[in-house]
Amino acid sequence: MKSADNEAPTELSPVDLRGYRAALESARQGKASAGIPIGSSLANSERVLAAAHNRRVQDNDPTAHAEISALRAAGRRTDHNELTLYTTLAPCALCSGAIVQFKIPRVVVGEWTNFTGEIQWLRSRGVQVLIMEDLEATALMHEFITSYPELWNEDIAHYGAERNRS
Ligand SMILES: [Zn+2]
Numbered sequence: 001m002k003s004a005d006n007e008a009p010t011e012l013s014p015v016d017l018r019g020y021r022a023a024l025e026s027a028r029q030g031k032a033s034a035g036i037p038i039g040s041s042l043a044n045s046e047r048v049l050a051a052a053h054n055r056r057v058q059d060n061d062p063t064a065h066a067e068i069s070a071l072r073a074a075g076r077r078t079d080h081n082e083l084t085l086y087t088t089l090a091p092c093a094l095c096s097g098a099i100v101q102f103k104i105p106r107v108v109v110g111e112w113t114n115f116t117g118e119i120q121w122l123r124s125r126g127v128q129v130l131i132m133e134d135l136e137a138t139a140l141m142h143e144f145i146t147s148y149p150e151l152w153n154e155d156i157a158h159y160g161a162e163r164n165r166s
Helices: 014-032 066-074 093-101 119-124 135-147 149-155 160-165
Strands: 039-043 048-053 084-089 106-111 128-131
Touching: 014 039, 014 048, 014 066, 014 084, 014 106, 014 135, 039 066, 048 066, 066 084, 066 093, 084 135, 093 119, 106 135, 119 128, 135 149
Parallel strands: 084 106, 106 128
Antiparallel strands: 039 048, 039 084
8 A cells, every 4th residue: 555645655564564563673672671661663665774763861872762873873864755664652853853853754653642742743754653542662661751751751852840740
């Protein structure tokens, strides 16, 4: 099945499932290394190119979100406009900006129950976004937010009084 707007597949392919599993495995690794359990990967139409998890705590780097880490792990490329990015949680503004900047046309998201992110903005910029409603990713993130609310608020820049409004 093809979408009306572009030629990117609107259904998940076997490569998509491998790409998403790589992102989910990275999220589990992030949790195991006492970090934020969000994973991401990049794939072309044939294979998974790179996978990574959020490294903000591990590297003391506020920009080391999972999607940014996956982009870094894949290195310099000239085919970002042919790739799919997988992420266990809806991308934030930082990562959505990178997706648009590098013209990544297609994003597969594990869940947006815990954080809605910038999915509507991505779609408004022509990015095809597929949402899996993955129960494992949802549970992993919910457990983390409940156990470490301060770390999570820091990740999405909810500081001071703002935290009480969310
Ligand atoms: Zn992000």
